[in-house]
Amino acid sequence: RFAVVEQGPPIEVFLLNKLFTDDTNKNKVNLGVGAYRDENGKPWVLPVVRKMEKQMAADETLLHEYLPVLGLEQFSNSSVSMLLGEDSPAIAEGRAFGIQVLSGTGGLRVGAEFLNKHLKYTTFYYSNPTWENHHLVFVNSGFTNPRVYRYWDDKTCAINFDGMIEDLKNAPENSVILLHACAHNPTGIDPTQEQWIKIADVMEERKLFPFFDSAYQGFASGDLDRDAWAVRYFVKRGFELVCAQSYAKNFGLYNERVGNLSVVVSDSKLIPAMKSQLTWVVRGMYSNPPAHGARVVANVLSDKKLFDEWRDHIKVMSARVMQMREALRAELVKLGTPGNWDHIVKQIGLFSYTGLTSKQCEYLIQEHHIYLLKSGRINICGLNPSNVQYVARAMHDAITK
Numbered sequence: 001r002f003a004v005v006e007q008g009p010p011i012e013v014f015l016l017n018k019l020f021t022d023d024t025n026k027n028k029v030n031l032g033v034g035a036y037r038d039e040n041g042k043p044w045v046l047p048v049v050r051k052m053e054k055q056m057a058a059d060e061t062l063l064h065e066y067l068p069v070l071g072l073e074q075f076s077n078s079s080v081s082m083l084l085g086e087d088s089p090a091i092a093e094g095r096a097f098g099i100q101v102l103s104g105t106g107g108l109r110v111g112a113e114f115l116n117k118h119l120k121y122t123t124f125y126y127s128n129p130t131w132e133n134h135h136l137v138f139v140n141s142g143f144t145n146p147r148v149y150r151y152w153d154d155k156t157c158a159i160n161f162d163g164m165i166e167d168l169k170n171a172p173e174n175s176v177i178l179l180h181a182c183a184h185n186p187t188g189i190d191p192t193q194e195q196w197i198k199i200a201d202v203m204e205e206r207k208l209f210p211f212f213d214s215a216y217q218g219f220a221s222g223d224l225d226r227d228a229w230a231v232r233y234f235v236k237r238g239f240e241l242v243c244a245q246s247y248a249k250n251f252g253l254y255n256e257r258v259g260n261l262s263v264v265v266s267d268s269k270l271i272p273a274m275k276s277q278l279t280w281v282v283r284g285m286y287s288n289p290p291a292h293g294a295r296v297v298a299n300v301l302s303d304k305k306l307f308d309e310w311r312d313h314i315k316v317m318s319a320r321v322m323q324m325r326e327a328l329r330a331e332l333v334k335l336g337t338p339g340n341w342d343h344i345v346k347q348i349g350l351f352s353y354t355g356l357t358s359k360q361c362e363y364l365i366q367e368h369h370i371y372l373l374k375s376g377r378i379n380i381c382g383l384n385p386s387n388v389q390y391v392a393r394a395m396h397d398a399i400t401k
Ligand code: PMP
Pocket: 034, 102, 103, 104, 105, 106, 131, 180, 185, 213, 215, 246, 247, 248, 254, 259
């Protein structure tokens, strides 16, 4: 029976982590997985999360009973407010709701299956390039027609906006367009507000459906509201949409799988039927979500003082990323490394798309013990004051050898 099973391919980012862990070289640097690291290269449990967890551990009224299929309502309501803004007319009109899901991936998966099953959508478009899991999640959800829209121009290390618009103009009606709400992974380049307006124009005209992926709210600019601008703009324009929100990065709750699927509809009357069908989608997938991480997030988001503390943590993380961008570019310029390195500081979020070729990346891994994806994407938080010079010198070597 089981002899029919063939070896599957490795997942690049997890393989890279293993190679890094197994590497005994003292200079090794992990620029692969998209997780925050502090200035000493260590993971950071946010102090407000630690505080909340201690409080919860002491609270004997907290039980391990099942949550409802759609999760904690307080958590979802707070998440919708964080995304759309507390004063959002869509919330006031009762046209927005959320359901708790298994982090960002779970939101994409549940949202996609719902759109496929109940709206019969089969075509989806994702940016070229995008987060490597988008394709698989949508195909597994029943979407049979995957397509890409142009996004990155490797000659200019900037967005290929004309290409993107042309591809959207050619998309068939009712295609689902996957859009990164902010801090595009892997390129670190977001459309400008003027460009978002044009994207909305084309999507409205072509009757395309926006599916936002918000895995980095707070990480693009350090400001939660500014990072939600695109989603809020689409809502203001009157689009119905869904948005998968992840708390992996901005709360540092990677392995707790805390996420929300926010939904905005044209009429509040539509919501009960939609919730009933989402309940069946989740029921058949994992029955109901875990409570711990969602309780942490819900408690922080609904308490003004804790919320402000969390906002300060986000500022600390995003500011450190920006400093490291500056430091890496400064080192490369100092070394006279061929090429223009301005894109490293122009890009935002955790990642930089360096423009290194896959051969150069391979060389960095083999010769310098610096682990990065073969697309040339680096996680900027893997850099710190003790290793940034080493990384710049190694990049210089890889480029000039
Ligand atoms: N979307 C994007 C663009 C991402 O980068 C990630 C995390 N790497 C996710 C979704 C989902 O992450 P998670 O399921 O851990 O929240």
